[in-house]
Amino acid sequence: MLKVGIVGFGFMGQTHYKCWKALEGAQVTAICDVNPNIEEDTKRAVGNIGDTDQAVDFSSLQLFTDLEQMLNTAELDAVSITLPTCLHADCSIKALEAGVNVFCEKPMALNVQDCERMIAEAKRSGKIMQIGHCVRFWPEYAKAKEIIDSGEYGRVIAAMFQRLGSAPTWSIDNWFLDEERSGGMALDLHIHDTDFVQYLFGIPNAVSSFAAKDAKGGLIHIVTQYLYDDDKVITAEGGWAMTPTFGFEMSFNIVMEKATLVYDLTRDPMFKLCPAEGQVITPEVKKGDGWLLEIEHFAKAIRGEKVEEITTLEQSRDSVKIVAAEKESARKMEKVAIK
Ligand SMILES: NC(=O)c1ccc[n+]([C@@H]2O[C@H](COP(=O)([O-])OP(=O)(O)OC[C@H]3O[C@@H](n4cnc5c(N)ncnc54)[C@H](O)[C@@H]3O)[C@@H](O)[C@H]2O)c1
Numbered sequence: 001m002l003k004v005g006i007v008g009f010g011f012m013g014q015t016h017y018k019c020w021k022a023l024e025g026a027q028v029t030a031i032c033d034v035n036p037n038i039e040e041d042t043k044r045a046v047g048n049i050g051d052t053d054q055a056v057d058f059s060s061l062q063l064f065t066d067l068e069q070m071l072n073t074a075e076l077d078a079v080s081i082t083l084p085t086c087l088h089a090d091c092s093i094k095a096l097e098a099g100v101n102v103f104c105e106k107p108m109a110l111n112v113q114d115c116e117r118m119i120a121e122a123k124r125s126g127k128i129m130q131i132g133h134c135v136r137f138w139p140e141y142a143k144a145k146e147i148i149d150s151g152e153y154g155r156v157i158a159a160m161f162q163r164l165g166s167a168p169t170w171s172i173d174n175w176f177l178d179e180e181r182s183g184g185m186a187l188d189l190h191i192h193d194t195d196f197v198q199y200l201f202g203i204p205n206a207v208s209s210f211a212a213k214d215a216k217g218g219l220i221h222i223v224t225q226y227l228y229d230d231d232k233v234i235t236a237e238g239g240w241a242m243t244p245t246f247g248f249e250m251s252f253n254i255v256m257e258k259a260t261l262v263y264d265l266t267r268d269p270m271f272k273l274c275p276a277e278g279q280v281i282t283p284e285v286k287k288g289d290g291w292l293l294e295i296e297h298f299a300k301a302i303r304g305e306k307v308e309e310i311t312t313l314e315q316s317r318d319s320v321k322i323v324a325a326e327k328e329s330a331r332k333m334e335k336v337a338i339k
Contacts, residue, residue: 002026002078003030004076004078004080005074006028006082007082007091009035011171012105013033016080016103025299028061032064032067041172062074071095077302078128078298079095079101081095085188088105092118092121092129101128104129104132107183107323108131111324131311132291134192134289135290136310137294138290139286142285142286154257156232158233159253161235162251164239164249165239165242166246167220179218185219185240186211186327187323189238190222194236198322201234204228206325207225207335207336208225211330221237221241222326222330224237224329227335259274261274271283325338
């Protein structure tokens with residue numbers, strides 16, 4: 001039985017709790033959150049997709065407000081780090097130093113230097129660390145990658161990705177809206193699509209981004225073109241300036257020579273393969289969501305089971321690097337090379 005601790009029990013901490021609970025052979029035994037009222041406040045958390053209303057059985061959990069104390073006493077095999085992004089690097093490193101495997105939410109960290117520190121400690125400790133780039137595991141996105149890689153419908157001519165919602169305001173102290181702590185909309189939200197673009201097509205040579213800003217100069221809506229050696233047109237658009245009544249949209253259109261792949265969370269059917277010849281179909285995808293599937297993958301890796309390489313720490317770092325270039329490009333209003 002894997003003994004798991006969750007560090008930061010807000011929206012994602014509770015989402016991880018639900019995922020761990022659904023897995024056989026793992027049990028969440030401890031929670032660490034600085035909020036001493038975490039039990040009562042737990043009911044308040046909400047997020048972009050789904051909700052976290054599944055009851056949490058606090059009676060079976062050891063509660064901590066200090067990470068080191070939890071690491072020293074709870075005898076854990078793994079932790080989920082579901083903290084504000086500014087804490088990802090130091091807390092992941094502390095857990096690795098304590099000999100605990102780490103699943104850390106995306107984005108890996110606020111900057112490339114912190115990502116490098118995390119990678120160095122993961123290597124030194126020999127423990128498993130995985131970053132929560134759940135879109136690589138999201139069933140329809142994973143299927144899109146499989147279809148593209150198969151080459152069955154020819155090369156990709158163009159691909160457009162969108163991730164649009166209103167600003168995340170569910171955190172107790174509104175840390176998401178503080179760029180120093182979250183990296184802002186581009187690093188927090190849009191990185192999902194940046195990382196998926198990297199997964200499909202590799203690191204782009206350069207990015208060209210345009211962005212709208214809020215009154216304080218923070219980016220609230222971004223459109224990026226990812227530039228490669230050939231002429232394919234790859235764009236991703238992300239924003240948290242939508243009105244709250246809009247809800248949340250994650251979607252893509254992927255244009256291949258002999259078929260177009262369409263996904264939109266807000267439509268029914270959400271996922272369609274529109275071939276040049278024949279009927280439109282909805283390809284079969286794995287059951288579950290990307291959060292459950294990525295945590296299942298992590299648990300298998302800890303147990304030493306053979307797993308496909310879906311995401312690496314270096315790729316998670318590179319997604320942070322590409323987003324930094326996107327922010328620079330939007331600020332300078334010019335193309336920025338990825339070095
Ligand atoms: N993968 C996804 O789809 C997805 C979705 C939302 C958020 N996230 C990421 O997950 C992370 C957490 O986001 P969230 O929405 O859960 O935020 P949240 O504000 O809902 O939760 C953060 C929790 O951490 C606690 N906390 C803060 N400082 C702490 C400390 N020093 N020690 C212990 N606990 C502390 C807070 O009290 C809070 O309960 C962020 O990095 C965010 O980018 C990922």
